[in-house]
Amino acid sequence: MKNLAKLNTPIGIELSGDLHEYIDYFLGSYHGGRNESYIYGLINGSFHDYDLPGAYPTAMAMLDYPD
């Protein structure tokens, strides 16, 4: 998708086939993940820090061709 901005033009919508009907749902769904500390302040005791190193490659490896 060389130029996303051109898709939202009269010509872009006509030339993109059914794509313009679908793309809004996927664009709307694109946002950052939830990442926060659930406990604040001085922590006495143990706590867990969950991490997923290589999260991007892992997610990409899970992708497959659309049917």
Added chain:
Amino acid sequence: MIGKTTGEDFYQLYQRNLIKSYTGLKIKFRFPGSVQYPNLPVRLDFSSVIFPLEGETFCTGIEFYLAMQLKCQIDILGGVFIPFKERALKTTKNSIDEQERSFIENKTMEREIFVRDPIFEGVQNEIKRTLLTEIREEFVVTNQIHHEDQSQTQMQHEDQNQIKSQIVSVESPDIENETKNESNFYLVVKELMTERIKYPKGSYMNLLYKFLANAGIGQMARGLNQKVRFDSKTNSTRVLPSGDLVSPLYAG
């Protein structure tokens, strides 16, 4: 295209196939009051995203799947469901070649994996089932930081070898009967990771291959939000244009 329907009907129709699909939905949702950390994001303005108990938003199939697991009441206002391409080839554990097997074992053994929390185990198993094949299990790396007494830490170290051996020998019937992902996405990531582990951790080449893998998925989402970014070539700020690899389908 998906018309108006209830979340329960949609969930019953596709269930775990939602994970293996490109799905974008517009929904109205309401979580039970007992849910402490809702997972559905609602955009407030250009820079704020909140996670309320109820609202209206766009979400992906995986987010929808998790929300249904949390007993969320959802009305679907519209959306798109595109499943992954079905593959005729089935894979079993025996079909994984020796190179892949040693690759997994090396990577698993060189990392310190602690499995002590039932929630954590659940998350790991879910990811493992999602990844489908044994080869991708090794990318699921976990860090769990324990701040405990030294005596407890010593006990942990003694148990590590046992835990590692358990992880290496994990066998799931679900994984055996699932189809193997052989898309270019998977092959590219596999190639990059195979090259990366040839170099010591923290070395230049190791970090370079890590960067290449991360940049790959970054390219899929480049310029989607049309934000103004600093451009080092022109020493000025401008709207980052999208590129040939950009696709909201893959990025979301």
